[in-house]
Amino acid sequence: EPEVTQTPSHQVTQMGQEVILRCVPISNHLYFYWYRQILGQKVEFLVSFYNNEISEKSEIFDDQFSVERPDGSNFTLKIRSTKLEDSAMYFCASSDAGGAVGNTGELFFGEGSRLTVL
């Protein structure tokens, strides 16, 4: 069964360093997302991406964050200068919804990338 894959599963970095989290969405999906979950808190929407541009972003997704789909398969989240509060589990997700009748609204999630900023 097709699934969303994420790498790395865990990354430890020093504050101020740049981090790139990678995701391979399900191949026929059109929308791509990043969510994050700080330990003990709820899963929060960061950004959605469609047709090679950001569809929507949350207030969390400030200038230190960027997303890119550099080729036909990968979808990346870059954090330019990490802060301690960026420590979290980052989830990539994808969906095949196109707004047509019968849109299921289902997201398919990866297993997450745990980022630890020291």
Next chain:
Amino acid sequence: AQTVTQSQPEMSVQEAETVTLSCTYDTSESNYYLFWYKQPPSRQMILVIRQEAYKQQNATENRFSVNFQKAAKSFSLKISDSQLGDTAMYFCAFNTPNFGNEKLTFGTGTRLTIIP
């Protein structure tokens, strides 16, 4: 803004028993979807069940069913004949249809443990 509240941080039940997880939400929208996602330890979140707000009939998926009370903005999940594999974090989530842009609002989750 939409909010989703799960008031039970942790629950545990004996195997084969029935358990109900609570979820309430707040929205001014009339058309929306509600979901329960399951996150087993060290595994990805998977969709358990989905309910469209315009449907009055409660959704069911095998041992999983919901009690959707639209006026009360309540969306509880019932797991019948619970199994050890049901041990997981369960998240209630909400979104409004937006041409495929599935921006979910999650609750804080309920950690469910099934005891052998």
